[in-house]
Amino acid sequence: MAEVKSMQIDKGLLGGSTTLLLLSLLSESDRYGYEIIRELEQRSDQTFQFKEGTLYPVLHKLENSGYVKSYLAKGDTGKERKYYRITKNGVQQLAEEKKKWEVFSVSVNKVLDGEVHAFV
Amino acid sequence: MPLYEKENFLEEVLRLIRFPFDREEIRAELENHITDRTNYYKEQGYNQESAAGLAVKNMGEAKEIGRALNKQHNPVLGWLWLVTNGLAFILAILVILNLAIPFLSSLLSLNGIDKIPASDIIYQIDANEKVRLDDTVIRFTEVVYDKDGDLNIYYKYYDTRLWGLGWSLPGIGSISDNLGNQYLTGGSSGNGGVISRNRQVIPDFAAAADTLIIDYDSYNRKYRVEIPLQEGDENEQTK
Numbered sequence: 001m002a003e004v005k006s007m008q009i010d011k012g013l014l015g016g017s018t019t020l021l022l023l024s025l026l027s028e029s030d031r032y033g034y035e036i037i038r039e040l041e042q043r044s045d046q047t048f049q050f051k052e053g054t055l056y057p058v059l060h061k062l063e064n065s066g067y068v069k070s071y072l073a074k075g076d077t078g079k080e081r082k083y084y085r086i087t088k089n090g091v092q093q094l095a096e097e098k099k100k101w102e103v104f105s106v107s108v109n110k111v112l113d114g115e116v117h118a119f120v
Numbered sequence: 121m122p123l124y125e126k127e128n129f130l131e132e133v134l135r136l137i138r139f140p141f142d143r144e145e146i147r148a149e150l151e152n153h154i155t156d157r158t159n160y161y162k163e164q165g166y167n168q169e170s171a172a173g174l175a176v177k178n179m180g181e182a183k184e185i186g187r188a189l190n191k192q193h194n195p196v197l198g199w200l201w202l203v204t205n206g207l208a209f210i211l212a213i214l215v216i217l218n219l220a221i222p223f224l225s226s227l228l229s230l231n232g233i234d235k236i237p238a239s240d241i242i243y244q245i246d247a248n249e250k251v252r253l254d255d256t257v258i259r260f261t262e263v264v265y266d267k268d269g270d271l272n273i274y275y276k277y278y279d280t281r282l283w284g285l286g287w288s289l290p291g292i293g294s295i296s297d298n299l300g301n302q303y304l305t306g307g308s309s310g311n312g313g314v315i316s317r318n319r320q321v322i323p324d325f326a327a328a329a330d331t332l333i334i335d336y337d338s339y340n341r342k343y344r345v346e347i348p349l350q351e352g353d354e355n356e357q358t359k
Contacts, residue, residue, distance in 0.1 A: 032152070033149060033152075033153050034152065034153045034156040034157065037153075038160075050180075051178070051179065051180025051181065051184075051185075052153065052157070052178050052179050052180065053133075053150065053153075053179035053180045053181075053182075053185040054180055054184070054185060054188065056146070056149060056150065056153075056185065056189060057185065057188030057189045057191070057192055060189060060192035060193070061191075061192050063192075064192055079152070081149075081152055082145070082148070082149045082152075
């Protein structure tokens with residue numbers, strides 16, 4: 001685990017895959033910023049840890065692009081928070097990003113595997 | 121100290137947001153995040169001070185976040201949005217007032233028409249006759265005979281369709297009595313609105329008549345209303 005922690009990705013946020021990850025989480029349910037961060041942390045076994053404040057410019061950008069819509073609501077704790085909900089456009093964008101990611105990861109794996117595993 | 125750090129962080133971020141009307145919302149969002157993270161660390165066993173300190177540290181560079189947020193909160197677009205919303209709001213208010221004022225005034229001014237002083241009334245009959253002309257309902261509510269020999273017929277009418285607002289009834293029909301007298305209808309007055317309240321004056325009405333007859337017959341629409349006057353046994357309310 002300590003090994004993994006030392007590998008924490010310390011980019012502003014996770015580069016090109018940010019939109020994919022955020023839209024994917026929001027396609028499951030509406031969430032507020034801190035929930036998104038916690039979810040990313042837990043699912044990635046803390047690999048995805050980053051400067052949490054940088055999440056918000058990204059969320060606001062997604063909202064400006066029309067992929068998500070924000071609204072204020074009181075959650076289970078009774079505290080008012082800004083929730084984000086994926087829009088129809090966002091769902092379309094998510095499908096595209098997923099496709100891109102698949103092409104990308106298949107290509108990376110091909111390079112890594114080289115000719116040795118080409119027939120496996 | 122940690123409190124100061126949090127405030128410091130928020131101030132530094134917000135200073136970089138040029139559009140003032142988004143600052144409050146951004147502040148609340150970031151502050152909630154720091155509070156949640158602080159609580160998380162407290163659950164992990166940290167004391168308030170270190171929990172708050174760690175939470176702020178986790179946020180990252182205030183300047184970097186502020187600059188990035190400012191890009192997403194373009195002041196030109198922000199002002200444009202505010203101005204168009206403001207205009208739409210004003211327009212909506214005007215439309216609502218335009219619709220609501222006649223409606224409210226017709227509900228509030230229950231007697232937009234002159235009341236006859238009690239000392240001038242010879243007799244007064246409460247009537248309750250309802251007739252319909254297409255979509256218009258006319259209700260005769262009261263008949264007052266005054267000392268000048270004028271018979272005043274009070275009636276309301278309204279359109280059963282909401283958009284029938286403002287349409288006015290040309291007249292209630294020809295007036296006669298049980299003695300065979302035909303009367304010229306005098307002036308009528310009323311207020312507009314959704315439910316229009318009106319008075320039709322019949323000058324020189326026969327004092328001896330005991331039934332008022334209103335006949336409406338025009339454009340193939342007909343009704344006939346007979347209202348018992350002072351001799352009638354049920355409705356009598358002689359003053």
